Structures are given as structure tokens and as C-alpha cells.
Amino acid sequence: MEPMDMDDLRAALAARTPAPCADRRAAVLTQLEKNLEDRQGSVAGGRLTSRTSEQPRAIWQKLEAEMSKWKKRGIFLGTSGLVTAGLAVVVVLSGDHSTPPSAQYLDGLQMERIDLAERHQMAPVDARNKAAVKPVPLVVAPQGQIEAFAAAMTRMAQDTMRIAPALPTPGPDLVHGGMSGDRFEDVVQNSVKIAAEEPVSTFSIDVDTASYSTIRSYLERGQIPPEDAVRIEEMVNYFSYDYPAPEPGGIPFATHVASYETPWNAQTRLVQIGLQGALPEIEERPPLDLVFLVDTSGSMQAPDKLGLLKQSLKLMLPRLRPEDRVAVVTYAGASGVALELTNASDTAVISAALDGLSARGSTAGAAGLKAAYGLLERVTDDGRIGRVILATDGDFNVGMSSADEMKDFIADKRDTGAYLSVLGFGHGNYNDALMQALAQNGNGHAAYIDSLTEARKALGDQLTGALFPIAGDVKVQVEFNPSVVGEYRLIGYETRSLAREDFNNDKVDAGDLGAGHSVTALYEVTPVGSPALLNDPLRYGSAPVSTGDAGEIGYVKLRWKAPGEAKSEITSTPIPFAADGPSGEHRFAAAIAGFGQILKGGTYLGDWGIAQAIDLASGHDGVDEWGYRAEAVRLMGLYQDLKSIE
């Protein structure tokens, strides 16, 4: 790259910049001074009068945020549908980093997106730098202000809830799935159960991670996420933990149970149940033929679209095996094959083809799709796996007579062994519903990519075999030992709870576990006789408690189905009452669960707050190759600042 003379450019631009109007400047500065003086006389947390007039906009903006959350729930539901169809674990990355469509309504409210310190903006992508990412509290707001802010948030949430029923309902594509139909239903946090009265807790695993991306997108926009957007289990499961893999040839997943002192309450213990799916050797997977179907329409001409897409696809190349093949098909105006199927070892050729892509013209999606499948048709016979990876901002012009026809087309192709995944880029016209529907019909997943980190996560999963489910309908049932456990509480999984009898009912659907994926669930348990028990003993006594093994907190039973099987199998393991402290991995999981609870109001956390969560999360000693954990610490810091600023 030849050096550009930046100084010349700077001078040229400066010559084109008029001076600000001096009168206007003086007027603004005078007004500012006046407002500052007024402000000094007002109470902390008081509102600026000028903001009052902007209130309707603020509510509108809030509504838009709510609506975008809906859309994300849509993706989430679609994902569940995918999972029930017996497909792979689906990574839905709906992280929406940049400004939302509501940006034009920017007003005083959004101005509160201030994050004081640059340190939260960029987390180093290296866990070894964790000292550098650990934020130091900078601003201490008066308590009254924090309370005022909390009250304001609550008010706003209530406003939104009141307005919510007037919102349009999502299309039928988005409403199917086994989840509650009302997207605005308040999910009540799991409450504390008395082990003697209700010793059994049952839930389905949850492999989605969308809630974490949603929370991240809120925080990065400078907003506190609404409590209903927070699903703690999805936050915890966003991260992978260092669970040992199962023995080959046995059960396709390993169960790891541990108990350790609860970080936010020394009187209770956390029980961590981790499932680690087997990861078939990458050599065992059949060779892949990947056709990148790249949207090069004019709307893709943006750094966070075509630029990011090229980078993402290049990132993927080193992870392919030499016998894998890659082709590139573009669609825009006339669609065309930019690169025939080429061995992945020819990285230079593939890179050059990607570099040659440029955005122009409008979209002819259907023709592109046909061309992409056309390349695969010639090769699907010899045991190779064909997959079209559609990369688009959703400006997908349906050349076939209808979207339904396109879905049918994709479904037909799926039956011939050619699958479709969708990578979404950019903002503004990303068509969630269509993309999700296309991916579902194509046995693939839809991922939303807004950064290279997300690209790595989404594409890495795709290639390491995570698209193969290893256990279907995985259910967890925990029986607590009432002679040891007084009370217990499942953290998260509110939307995944099952009736006790559903555990043994193979007709009842549950989440699937993909190759190499892990799932974590946490219970907070209070020992019998502990001062931390929340329920008083009954005056007239309760039913006599049978004495179990005092060395066991409880017993975990897991049901799952081998892929394609209708009948479930069962495995079980006791939860030992170990006196161990938490390992670094436990600490990180607990920190994320604690953060999730803080976001949901922190009912059970006592004095334990965001500063403690940051300490705990920073103290993990796990591998953080791609900086996901560092990012979590950064988000916690952002939250801390947002809270303290108000």
C-alpha cells in the first residue's frame, strides 16, 4: 500500500470546513452557563427541563428497542425449531453492535450512552492481559442518584410494558416452536424451593446463546438491558468451559458435577452441572464442499458488510482441510461464479477471488442460489458434504415467484444432501425472518456476524463439526437430598423448566447437544440448619425427612436420545458434598451467573454487586483464546459505569 499523504488530505479537508457561526457559538455557551448554574441549584438526579419535551421520543426509542428484542426472540424461536428438527446446535449471534435503526431518534436518553473510560471499549484479545482489562471503579455516584436511576429504569420498563400490547405481532414464521406464545410475558425468576417439600427439579438443556448477544448489544449502546432480555443460562452457556471430554465409545457426553462456596453468600453452595459433548475427530468428518454465495449488491458496500465478510471467510480458510473445497458465487444484477470449486489448500487463489469481490448493482438472490446449488450438484455423490453459505445483509431479491417457493427449493436441495447456512451482515435491511426461514429449510443455522470475533465463533463451530448433533432431547432432573439441603434455587432456565413427569416422557421435546458443545446449569443450595435459609421452619413441623447419604447433596439424572432415535436413554451421577473451593472455571461460570442475576435485579445477591462480579470474572484461569471472557469483563465494566453515571 503506497503511503497517502495524510497531511495533505487533512489540509484539504480543513480548507473545506467553514468556521462555526460566532453568534451561535456565543449563544450556546451563554445558555450552557445558565443551565450549569441552574443545575447547581437543583437536587442530584433532577431532570433537565429541556429533556422533558423529548419524552415522547424517548418512549418511542424504547419501543423500538423492545421491537428489536422481539425480532431477536424471533430468531431464538426459530432456533428452537431447528433444534427440534433434529439438527445441529445452532449458534445464533444476534449481537447488534452498532447503532440500531432507531438511531435517528437519538435524544437525551441515548446521550446517556457515555462510558467514561476508553478501557472498556477495547478488551485485549488475550487472556494473559487480564490485568489490563480489569476495570477500576472510576466514578462513584451518590447513592441517591443510583436509586433515582433505578426508579427511572423501572418506570420506563413499566411504560414499555403498557405500550407493548399495541405492537404488531410477529409473523407466523416466528411464532411456532414450543415456547410460550406471548413474547412480553414476564418471566418470573425461579424462586427458592424447600427441598423437603419439592425435592425434584427438572429442566431441558438450553444451548442457545442469543440472550448474551442481546445484552451485549444493549450495553454497547449505553443502555441497561431490560430484565426480560436476560436469560442467565444463555449467558453462562455462551462461554465454553474446560470440561473434560467423554470417553470415546460411551455416552456421547460427559457429566461433570461440582459444588463450591457461593461467591455471593458464604452460607450457601453452588452446584454446577456441566455437560460436555464429545467432539468427533475432525479427521473423521467427510470432506466439505463449501459454496460461498456472496451478496454483492450495492447495499453490501460498507465496511461492516462486504469488508467484514471477506475477512471472515478468509479467517475460515486455515481451518479447512486440504481436501475440502471452496467455491464463490456472487449475486448482484447478474449472478455469476467467481470461483469454481477449488481445493482449500490453494489459499492464494481463494483469497484473490475474495479480494476481487466488489459491491455493485441490485440483488438477484434466487438466480445466485440456483448457481450455488448447481456447483454442488455435480459432486454430492462421493460422500462429500455440500453446503451453501449464503452471506448477505438480507436484501435478498426473490426471483422465484415467492419466498415459499424459494424455501421449497432449498428444502428439496437439503433432501439431496446439500445444506444451507446463512451469515447475516450489517444493519438496516437485514431480513431476520427470511434468513432464518431459509436456514431452517436448509438444515443449517443462521448466524449474525458483526465482528471478526463473532465470525470466528460462528464459522469455527461450523467447521469443527458442531453441526452434528450428538444427543437429542436432553433433559436434566435433579433430586435434592432433604437431609442435607434445606433450600435450593435453579439459576436461570426459567423458560426451560419441565414438569417432573415430563422427564420420563419421550414425547416431550427438549434441547439438543451438538458435537463439542457444553451446557452448564447452576443451583444455589442452602444446607439444612444454615442461617441463610430463607424459609422459617413450620410451627407444627413438616413431614419427617428420610435420611439419605449425608455425603450427597443430590442426584442428577439425565435423559437423552441418540440422534434419530425415538427412545431415550438415561444416565445418572450423585452430587458429592465436597468442601472444595471453586476452580477458576467455576469462578468464571459463577461470575457470569452473578452478573446475570444483577441484570435481573439481584434479589438473592445481598451486598454482592458488579464490582465483585468483575473481580470474580477477572480471576478465572481458563483459556480465553479469542477474548470472549475478556469481553465479558469489559461488558461488566460498561454496566458498572452506566449504573454509576446515572
Place this chain on the structure above:
Amino acid sequence: MPVVGASTDKRLDVSEVGRIVADQYGRLFGIAYRVLGCRAEAEDVVQDVCLSLPDKLPDFRGEAALTTWLFRVATNKAIDALRARQSRQTHMAAWGEVEAFRRAEAVEEAAARDQLDDLMESLEPEDRATVALVVSEGMSHAEAADLLGVAPGTIAWRMNRIKERLRAMVRQEVA
């Protein structure tokens, strides 16, 4: 650069705040103008930013935090104002009509227009902001990334792209 600096425990005095804003007013306007390409809109943005400041005041410790905030909010507000304008235009009428109207309106400016203006005009809002911060304000990629809420790599990437287009423009000029 004044954008990044160690925070102090000192709370800002009201008179100091006035001085800091007065000092930065020109630069804030420059950034907003660079993004919006329209003087009146840039003035509006700067006014909004300045007048929303008193509400934030108790939160700032030290000049650096305040200056960072001013830059960040001005940049983002300008980007949002540009997007709002663009979406208004899309909704109002066919692009050509609006474009013709806008150009006629700016007829005296049009005489002075050259390819660099056209280039700036063709950039996406975020790219314009990147130019404003990195080229005009001379910020590092990390500083610009911080203000825009993206990764430094994104800024580097945008700058490469912008330079590439500049080079293409220069080549065109030569040809």
C-alpha cells in the same frame, strides 16, 4: 491528544466546564461538519451536545473525561443526524429528485466542489466520522475506535478503504 487522559479525583468547577466547552467548540463543530457536510446541521448537533452536558456534570472527574464525552457524543450524534437525514430523503421522494433539489440549494457551494467533496459525500456515515477523527483530528486508531465504539481494526480497515478510494480518485484525475 486531549481525548485520552488520566482521570483525577477532582470535580470540575462550573467555570472550568464553560472554558472547556468553549475551547472544544470549534473542534466539535469541525467533526460534526465533516460528517454532515452541512453547516446548519452541524451547528444543531453541537448545540444539542453542549446543552445536554449540565445533566451529566456531576459524573465527570477531570477534563479528560469531559472532553472524551463531548467528542463521543458529538460524533455519534452527527452520524445519527446524517442517517436520519438519509432516511428522510429515502422516504420523501425518489433519490434523484432530492439530490437535484439539494444540489440546486447549494448552488454557490457547487462551484467550489471537486472530487474530494464528491468522495466525502459518497462515504457512509461511519466512514465520514472515521475521516473526521483520524484525518482531521489526527487521532490514533485506538482513540477513534473508542469514540465510535468499534474495534481499532475496524478503523484501520475503514481507513484503508478510504485511502484506496482516494487513490482511485487521484488516478482518475491523472487519466
